[in-house]
Amino acid sequence: MKVRLHSQTHEWRERDDEGVLHIFRAEWDSRDWTFQSTTKSDPEWYPVPNPQISHFEGLRDVLWRKYQRRRLPWKFVEDLDALLEVRRKQLE
Numbered sequence: 001m002k003v004r005l006h007s008q009t010h011e012w013r014e015r016d017d018e019g020v021l022h023i024f025r026a027e028w029d030s031r032d033w034t035f036q037s038t039t040k041s042d043p044e045w046y047p048v049p050n051p052q053i054s055h056f057e058g059l060r061d062v063l064w065r066k067y068q069r070r071r072l073p074w075k076f077v078e079d080l081d082a083l084l085e086v087r088r089k090q091l092e
Helices: 055-066 074-091
Strands: 008-015 021-028 033-040
Touching: 008 055, 021 055, 033 055, 055 074
Parallel strands: none
Antiparallel strands: 008 021, 021 033
């Protein structure tokens, strides 16, 4: 049994080039973000083993919108921005 303290779950939707709707879910488990994905026609969630920068950017957009509606603190957005910066430097 996995115990999660201060866990968060955020979801967003994106369409690919063929027009298929993909639903992404990101969970914070007090140390790291884990991502899962599914499609509208598939009821199962599948883990994303190596999340791309685009996954983190989609999550950042969701966190930003929630911050604007005062549903989460600014620190969450700042922490994700720092993580994104580190990931981008790793790609260079």
